[in-house]
Amino acid sequence: MATVSAVASSPLHSAHKPDPLRQLGIMSLNGMFDEMDGVAVLKQAKEILPDDLAIVSSFGADSAVLLHMVAQVDVALPVYFLETGKHFAETLTYVETLKQHLGLTNIITLVPDPKDLARFDPNGDLWENDPDSCCHIRKTEPLDAAMEGYGGWVTGRKRYQTKERGVLPHFELTSDDRIKVNPLAYFSDVEVNAYKLKHGLPEHPLFAKGYKSIGCAPCTTIVAEGEDPRAGRWRGLNKKECGIHFDFNGAIAKPMAAEDLTLFKDGAFIADPFRVWTEGDDPASVRYTHIPVTVFLANRDAVLANPHPVGLLVSPGDRVEDVEKDLGRFASVAINFPGFTDGRGYSSARMIVERYGYKGEVRAVGDVLADQIPLMRRCGIEAFVVKHEPTRKALEAGALATVDVFYQPVGKTEVPLGTRPFLRRAV
Numbered sequence: 001m002a003t004v005s006a007v008a009s010s011p012l013h014s015a016h017k018p019d020p021l022r023q024l025g026i027m028s029l030n031g032m033f034d035e036m037d038g039v040a041v042l043k044q045a046k047e048i049l050p051d052d053l054a055i056v057s058s059f060g061a062d063s064a065v066l067l068h069m070v071a072q073v074d075v076a077l078p079v080y081f082l083e084t085g086k087h088f089a090e091t092l093t094y095v096e097t098l099k100q101h102l103g104l105t106n107i108i109t110l111v112p113d114p115k116d117l118a119r120f121d122p123n124g125d126l127w128e129n130d131p132d133s134c135c136h137i138r139k140t141e142p143l144d145a146a147m148e149g150y151g152g153w154v155t156g157r158k159r160y161q162t163k164e165r166g167v168l169p170h171f172e173l174t175s176d177d178r179i180k181v182n183p184l185a186y187f188s189d190v191e192v193n194a195y196k197l198k199h200g201l202p203e204h205p206l207f208a209k210g211y212k213s214i215g216c217a218p219c220t221t222i223v224a225e226g227e228d229p230r231a232g233r234w235r236g237l238n239k240k241e242c243g244i245h246f247d248f249n250g251a252i253a254k255p256m257a258a259e260d261l262t263l264f265k266d267g268a269f270i271a272d273p274f275r276v277w278t279e280g281d282d283p284a285s286v287r288y289t290h291i292p293v294t295v296f297l298a299n300r301d302a303v304l305a306n307p308h309p310v311g312l313l314v315s316p317g318d319r320v321e322d323v324e325k326d327l328g329r330f331a332s333v334a335i336n337f338p339g340f341t342d343g344r345g346y347s348s349a350r351m352i353v354e355r356y357g358y359k360g361e362v363r364a365v366g367d368v369l370a371d372q373i374p375l376m377r378r379c380g381i382e383a384f385v386v387k388h389e390p391t392r393k394a395l396e397a398g399a400l401a402t403v404d405v406f407y408q409p410v411g412k413t414e415v416p417l418g419t420r421p422f423l424r425r426a427v
């Protein structure tokens with residue numbers, strides 16, 4: 001495959017002057033084609049934009065359909081693939097599979113700017129806390145740079161996928177007078193699958209495993225039968241689209257509002273990658289979910305075989321001893337404090353951190369109030385899911401109470417406040 005450096009001079013298109021006649025032309029074009037005639041749409045697009053048309057493909061679950069049409073029109077049309085560095089290995093294999101199967105000769109791989117990665121995502125975990133920014137540096141920036149010179153580009157979007165795409169036409173004129181072409185606009189889910197079968201197209205290797213819409217590995221999950229295929233993308237996050245500009249059609253997710261950032265960690269409120277366990281969740285396939293201890297114990301083998309990051313939810317009454325040897329499996333342990341007066345969570349946290357040496361994130365959930373946080377911190381809890389507004393304000397202002405003396409020591413260094421005054425210590 002070519003590299004991004006090879007693309008700058010390839011397209012002929014340079015300037016895009018607004019032209020009202022083009023608007024009329026677009027309306028006429030949309031009236032000319034049958035709903036299902038994707039190949040004819042592509043041929044027409046190539047004719048009106050000679051050497052000025054690019055294809056963008058995610059090489060995901062449905063990509064073979066559009067690329068099969070491209071191959072019927074011109075195997076040398078430039079096909080851009082965003083290699084975010086976060087794809088499933090199966091997707092990278094699938095790029096080669098489709099290239100060979102369809103005879104495509106001009107697949108161009110776009111990669112993020114290494115300087116952006118070094119600056120904004122040095123640990124490769126930006127997707128966890130700030131997926132919009134992660135998509136921006138890994139997708140939007142490289143694609144914008146590559147598409148700048150083209151007069152038009154082809155997407156695989158379809159009307160059925162989202163409410164916002166429900167009126168998607170074959171041809172769209174963008175605000176900067178470029179043309180977006182959507183040959184599959186009218187295809188339904190059933191028609192896409194029928195097309196794949198009819199033409200014997202290779203499936204993405206993960207499709208049969210329940211991945212119906214496939215993006216980057218950390219942000220893609222299996223979907224259940226009957227579930228919206230895109231429900232598996234950024235599951236549990238306030239995010240529906242990756243943000244690349246050809247999807248700016250009223251559908252892009254807005255950045256999360258400050259009040260939606262509920263996890264206080266490392267001195268700031270951040271987006272929480274974890275979601276709350278809900279009745280009906282499958283312990284074998286959930287991800288970024290705190291699985292209750294009782295559910296874990298009843299489904300231990302399934303959880304241990306679950307390939308995704310998961311957490312453990314410890315509530316009052318749970319025996320931490322029962323999960324001791326499996327603690328290392330969990331990326332996060334959430335200690336549930338159901339009420340201000342229930343102190344059992346402090347003991348659980350201390351056992352997990354001090355006795356069992358758990359090194360992952362320990363967070364407090366439930367009734368997390370400002371006065372408790374210093375005490376929680378002494379027990380090894382360093383992350384807090386905060387819903388109480390005054391507590392939020394206190395954390396933002398750095399105005400928490402401190403613990404000056406104590407009865408019960410924690411860790412190995414504290415000495416209790418007791419009957420022997422000479423043993424009293426301040427923290």
Ligand code: SF4
Nearest residue numbers: 127131134135216219
């Ligand atoms: S889909 Fe996820 S991993 Fe991929 S660029 Fe977006 S946030 Fe990052």
